[in-house]
Amino acid sequence: MSMKELGVVGRNVGQRDLESHARGQTTYYEDVHYPRMLHLKMHRSAEPHANIVRVDTSAAEASPGVVCVLTHEDLPGKKVWNGLAAVGVGPEDEPILAFDKVRWRGEPIVAVIGESAEAARAGAAKVEVEYDPLPGVFDVEEAMSGEAPALTAHWPNNHYIYPDDHAAAQIRFGDVEQGFAEADHIVEDKYQTSPIEQAPMETNGCIAKPGGDGRITVHTNTQAVHFARDNTAAILGLAPGKLRFLGGTVGGGFGGKVDVAVEPISVLAAMRTGRPVKFKYTREEEMQVSSTRSAWRLFIKDGVMNDGRIVARKITSYQDSGAYLRFSSYGSMKHAGHMPGPYTIPNVWVDARVVFTNRPPSSAMRGFGVMAASFAIELQMDKVAKTIGMDPWQLRLLNAYRNGDMRAHRKVNEDAAMVETIQAAARLAGHDLPADYQAMTSWDRKAS
Amino acid sequence: MEDKLIRLTVNGRDEAVIIQPLATLQDVLRDTLELTAVKSGCGQGGCGSCSVLVDGELRLSCLTLAERAEGAEVTTLEGLNATNAIVPLQQAFVENYAAQCGYCTAGMVMAAKALLDRNPAPSRDEIVEGLSGNLCRCTGFAPIVRAVQQAAQALSDTGEEAS
CATH class of the missing domain: 3.10.20.30 (Beta-grasp domain)
Incomplete structure (x- = not known):
C-alpha cells in the first residue's frame, strides 16, 4: 500500500482544537458562568490515621456566606465505594466523606458550600473535628509485617486479596528455582520508585447545575466522562439519565483526572441547594490531596549464565496504594503482566502485591504500573551487565524477545521490534556493535 | 472595606x-x-x-x-483578534503544534507577544527567558519556542507586527 493510499501516515495532520487554543476560544469546564453560582470547599483530615470522635459543623454553618454543609449523614446512597465496583472490583472501601475514621491526611470529611469561594473556604476552616489519633504506617513492608495497625477490616494484613483469593497478581512460568540452580551468577537488588503528582496545569474541578427538568448538568474536566457519570449516579443512588455530563476538554490529565473526586459531592450540593455549585481544587489540593502515581518497591533476583543469557527472574513487588484501593489492583495486574520486561526468560516468578498505608491514595498516571516495572528492570539489566562484564547493549540484544517467543504471561510475541530499536539507538548513539549483534533480527534468535 | x-x-x-x-x-x-x-x-x-x-x-x-x-x-x-483574522503569532503556534491541552497557551502567547513587542528579533535564549514564567505540562516547550522563532521570523520578513 502506498503512502498516498494510507492518507495520514507520514503526513502532518491538523490538530482539531489547535486554532481554538491559540485564539483562547476553547471552553474548559470553568469557562462556563452561571448566575448565583455557589462554591464548594472541603474540610479535610489533619491526621493520617485517627478515629473521629466528634464533628462540629455549627461554626461553619454560622459563617458568613455559607449556604449548606454536607457530612456523610447527607449522602443518600453509598457511604463507601470503589470506582471499579461495576466491573466486580471490591470490596468497596473508600468513604465518600469520612465518618468513623480517617486514614490519610487530606481525606475529605465535611463539604462546605458558600456564596463565594472565599466564604466556603472560611466556613470549611471553621469545621471542628476531634480526633483520637492512631499509630500510622507509611512503609509497604512495615504495613504487611503483622505488627502494623490494620487500616480496614477488609484486609487484616494491609494487602489486597484478588477475587480469586490470591494475595498477589502472579506470574508462574517455568521453574525459577531450577533456573537459579543452573545459573552461573545470581544478581539481586531492591528498587524503589516515588509517588509522583501528575500536576496538570488545570486542577481537578467541576460545575454541577440543576435544571428545571430534574436533571443535573455537570461540566467536568474528568478524563473519563461516562465513567464519572456512572459512578456519580451509583454513589448518589440516581438513575444515570438524571445526570448530563459534559466533558472532553481537559487541561492536562495524565491519569490524574479519573478518580471521580469532585463530581458526586458537587451534584449532591446542587441537588440540596437548587443552585449551580463549583468545586475546584486549589493548587495545594492538587499537589497534596489528589492521587499520585503509586510508589513501588521491587525486589529482583536474576539467574544469569556466563554468556549473558538470563535463565531465571524472580520479582516480588509492593505497590503502595495509599489508604484505599481505587484502581491499584488493576495497576498491579498491568505491572505483573509487564514482567519480565521485553526479554525472553524461560523461568519467571512474579508476585505483585497491592499494599495499604496511611499515605494519600494513589491512582493512575501515564503507563499505570508499567513505568515502575521498566525502571527497575532496566536498572537490573545494567547491574547484570556490570556483574558479568558484558556490554549492556549486547546483554539486552541477546535477551530481547523475538517473534514467536512465548512470554511469561503466556502471550506469543507477534510484533517484536526490540532488537531493531536497540540497533538503531546504538547507531544514533555511536555505539559499535559486533557484526553478529548487528545481524540479529526480531525474527531469528539463531543469529546470536 | x-x-x-x-x-x-x-x-x-x-x-x-x-x-x-x-x-x-x-x-x-x-x-x-x-x-x-x-x-x-x-x-x-x-x-x-x-x-x-x-x-x-x-x-x-x-x-x-x-x-x-x-x-x-x-x-x-x-x-x-480585533478582527476575526488569526494573527501571525497565533498562526505560528498552530503551524508548530505548540499546544496539546491548550491550558497554558493563552499565557504563552501573551508572554511571547510581550517579548516580541520589546524585542522583535530575539535569540533562542531570549525566547526561553521570555517564556520562563510560563509552565506547560504536556511537554510542549520545544514546539512553543519554535513557534515564537517562526513568529519573529515572519515579523522580520514582512515588517508587520507579530500580533
Whole structure:
C-alpha cells in the first residue's frame, strides 16, 4: 500500500482544537458562568490515621456566606465505594466523606458550600473535628509485617486479596528455582520508585447545575466522562439519565483526572441547594490531596549464565496504594503482566502485591504500573551487565524477545521490534556493535 | 472595606466594573467580563497561565489587584483578534503544534507577544527567558519556542507586527 493510499501516515495532520487554543476560544469546564453560582470547599483530615470522635459543623454553618454543609449523614446512597465496583472490583472501601475514621491526611470529611469561594473556604476552616489519633504506617513492608495497625477490616494484613483469593497478581512460568540452580551468577537488588503528582496545569474541578427538568448538568474536566457519570449516579443512588455530563476538554490529565473526586459531592450540593455549585481544587489540593502515581518497591533476583543469557527472574513487588484501593489492583495486574520486561526468560516468578498505608491514595498516571516495572528492570539489566562484564547493549540484544517467543504471561510475541530499536539507538548513539549483534533480527534468535 | 467601582480599558473597550475588596484582575477578566482565555492554573503566580498585558507590560493577573488596574489598558489573548483574522503569532503556534491541552497557551502567547513587542528579533535564549514564567505540562516547550522563532521570523520578513 502506498503512502498516498494510507492518507495520514507520514503526513502532518491538523490538530482539531489547535486554532481554538491559540485564539483562547476553547471552553474548559470553568469557562462556563452561571448566575448565583455557589462554591464548594472541603474540610479535610489533619491526621493520617485517627478515629473521629466528634464533628462540629455549627461554626461553619454560622459563617458568613455559607449556604449548606454536607457530612456523610447527607449522602443518600453509598457511604463507601470503589470506582471499579461495576466491573466486580471490591470490596468497596473508600468513604465518600469520612465518618468513623480517617486514614490519610487530606481525606475529605465535611463539604462546605458558600456564596463565594472565599466564604466556603472560611466556613470549611471553621469545621471542628476531634480526633483520637492512631499509630500510622507509611512503609509497604512495615504495613504487611503483622505488627502494623490494620487500616480496614477488609484486609487484616494491609494487602489486597484478588477475587480469586490470591494475595498477589502472579506470574508462574517455568521453574525459577531450577533456573537459579543452573545459573552461573545470581544478581539481586531492591528498587524503589516515588509517588509522583501528575500536576496538570488545570486542577481537578467541576460545575454541577440543576435544571428545571430534574436533571443535573455537570461540566467536568474528568478524563473519563461516562465513567464519572456512572459512578456519580451509583454513589448518589440516581438513575444515570438524571445526570448530563459534559466533558472532553481537559487541561492536562495524565491519569490524574479519573478518580471521580469532585463530581458526586458537587451534584449532591446542587441537588440540596437548587443552585449551580463549583468545586475546584486549589493548587495545594492538587499537589497534596489528589492521587499520585503509586510508589513501588521491587525486589529482583536474576539467574544469569556466563554468556549473558538470563535463565531465571524472580520479582516480588509492593505497590503502595495509599489508604484505599481505587484502581491499584488493576495497576498491579498491568505491572505483573509487564514482567519480565521485553526479554525472553524461560523461568519467571512474579508476585505483585497491592499494599495499604496511611499515605494519600494513589491512582493512575501515564503507563499505570508499567513505568515502575521498566525502571527497575532496566536498572537490573545494567547491574547484570556490570556483574558479568558484558556490554549492556549486547546483554539486552541477546535477551530481547523475538517473534514467536512465548512470554511469561503466556502471550506469543507477534510484533517484536526490540532488537531493531536497540540497533538503531546504538547507531544514533555511536555505539559499535559486533557484526553478529548487528545481524540479529526480531525474527531469528539463531543469529546470536 | 467596601465594593468599589473601577474603570479600565480592556481589549480596546472602556469598562466600568464593581469589584469586591481584594478582587484580582483575574477575577474581573474571567468572571465579570467573561474573558475566559485568561486561565487560573495556580492562583499564586507560579504557572503563568493567567498572563495578560497591563499598559503593554506582561503581568500575572492572579497577583494583580483589580484596584491597581484602574485606568490601565489591559490586553488579554482575545484582544489580539480585533478582527476575526488569526494573527501571525497565533498562526505560528498552530503551524508548530505548540499546544496539546491548550491550558497554558493563552499565557504563552501573551508572554511571547510581550517579548516580541520589546524585542522583535530575539535569540533562542531570549525566547526561553521570555517564556520562563510560563509552565506547560504536556511537554510542549520545544514546539512553543519554535513557534515564537517562526513568529519573529515572519515579523522580520514582512515588517508587520507579530500580533
